[in-house]
Amino acid sequence: MIESRESLGITFEKATKVYPGTSAPALDGLDMTIEAGELVCLVGPSGGGKTTALMLINRLIDLSSGDIRIGGTSINDLGPIELRRKIGYAIQQTGLFPHMTVGENIGVVPRILGWDRARIRERAHELLELVGLSPADRWVRRYPGQLSGGQQQRVGIARALAADPPVMLMDEPFGALDPITRTTVQDEFLAIHRAVGKTTVFVTHDIDEAIKMGDKIAVLKPGGLLAQFGTPAELLTAPADDFVESFLGDERGLKRLALFTLADVASSEAPGTTPPWPRLPESTTVRAALSAAMAERAGGVLATRGDDVVGLAPLDALVHPDLPEAVA
Amino acid sequence: MSGFAPAGDPVIPDYGDVSQCVANNDLFCADWFAAQWPEVFQPALLEHILMTVLAIAIGFVISFLAAVLAYRKRWLTAPIGVTATILYTLPPLALFQLLVPLTGLTLLTVEIALVCFTLVILFRAVLSGLTGVPEDVKRSARGMGMDQGQILRRIELPLAIPSIISGLRIATVLTVSIATIAAFVVDSGLGSPILKAISSPFNTQFIGAGALAVLLAFALDALLTLLGKALTPWTKARS
Helix, strand or coil: CCCCCCCCCEEEEEEEECCCCCCCCCEEEEEEEECCCCEEEEECCCCCCHHHHHHHHCCCCCCCEEEEEECCEEHHHCCHHHHHCCEEEEECHHHCCCCCCHHHHHCHHHHHCCCCHHHHHHHHHHHHHHCCCCCHHHCCCCCHHHCCHHHHHHHHHHHHHCCCCCEEEEECCCCCCCHHHHHHHHHHHHHHHHHHCCEEEEECCCHHHHHHHCCEEEEEECCCEEEEEECHHHHHHCCCCHHHHHHHCCCHHHHHHCCCEHHHHCECCCCCCCCCCCEEECCCEHHHHHHHHHHCCCCEEEEEECCEEEEEEEHHHHHCCCCHHHHC | CCCCCCCCCCCCCCCCCCCHHHHHCCCCCHHHHHHHHHHHHHHHHHHHHHHHHHHHHHHHHHHHHHHHHHHHCHHHHHHHHHHHHHHHHCCHHHHHHHHHHHHCCCHHHHHHHHHHHHHHHHHHHHHHHHHCCCHHHHHHHHHCCCCHHHHHHHHHHHHHHHHHHHHHHHHHHHHHHHHHHHHHCCCCCCHHHHHHHHHCCCHHHHHHHHHHHHHHHHHHHHHHHHHHHHHCHHHHCCC
16 A cells, blocks of 8 residues: 555554653644645644654654554554655755765665666656756765755755655754745745645644645644644634644734735736836735835735736735725 | 813904994984895884784774674673773783783784774774764664664764774874884884894884884874775865
8 A cells, every 4th residue: 555656644543652761641642634645734842742743653763552544554564664665754954964975865765675776866866856956967976065054955855755755754854944045945845745746744843834834734732732733724713722822923813814825815907007016926925915015115015927917905905815805 | 172262362253344323323324224124124014014904903893893782782882891991901011921821922912912902992983983973864864764784884884984093093003002012022023123222222223113113103094094085085075
């Protein structure tokens, strides 16, 4: 089952981990179903068990009780080594092997799976192009120490994708990057995720990153309890409890605006005269558009496609993106 | 009876002509050194290299296996470390004294002593190289499905090379130096001309042999440094 090249769903069934020598569980009876192809972010404070949950999936640590199924098969029905070779794994940039070139790093899993050299080289080139390190020939023979943090992270993603695993696990992969590089790599990874459609479990402590990246977000609270599991919109609109609400922060209403783009809110009727508002691409988030309008002290923004203005988004539409009629 | 030279007519051995330098016993007489090179110094140098390389090679194999074992079974680290340290603190001459009744005045006695002195340095170098591999790197390797042997061979040992090489350099320089004392046991190595020069203090003899030992230490050290660089191309590749 797990051999298939499509992505597979992951089901946690009362997954519990108690570390030896401690009485309180690090992860307490987690029940959660991740659909095939979904990108799910695990967020929560330190001690919430998010990294524990991730490491349970590829058996870097073993369950105390409960079960985890990947595509219906219990992870305990496979040897840990065999299981891990079928799961992509990426952690902070230091996880790259410093003594191996970029090409060798990407080729690690294919090599232990016994692929021939030509196929490994071809795969490394293909993946480097996919993660935006192009032309690949310029990068394959470099060492991680010769790359910037963002480039190392792209290699880390390429390495995790190398053997075309049905499931990807990522543990704070962008944690060590500066904010600008981080945004770029996030955007690239989302594009890759859309292209390859791997079921991805993504651990982060950054709620904004989770809102941006996740199809769904699982919020874990101290004691390893699942506080809420839902789409970013569900969390932001209806936090399940005080913990989730405080974790989302007091700008919850503003963060929700980041879930919409100008294309969602701009009125398509092109008026005779366009007001002198800031012009932004229609893919801009409503949150960023509102910020731009406020910075310019304008009554709204203009949505553009290429050089053309395709719609108007007055402040009211920006502030209440999902209630356009109520505003008028 | 008649074969003896008559008293009062002593025979003075004829040592041939000597240079002014040798007659004055100056610090270093290049002519004498050059004349003695093929007979005395070259063989001594080669024997010294052999003693050193043999001791380092054996010491490295033992230390390497002990370190890998201690890395896997952490509780073994202290007992192995203490044993190696005790062997290291024994005075070399006392160790020779202890071994001669068992192994005689042989190269074996010398090698046992020399190996004992390398162990603590090499054991610690290999072990600290292995334990110094970043935790994230090991977690990545495990998470990607490498087994213990693959992680050791492909990840941990290569990353331990810089530490292993620096241990080898210290142990080698130390062994070149200690191996001169081997002359107390066997008439071999650069210690032999030095020891003989103590009873008949001819400067060129011990200065020449001593200088060769120093140069040998430098040369082996440089060689190991080059070897280390060749084995770790990633350390110099920084853009």
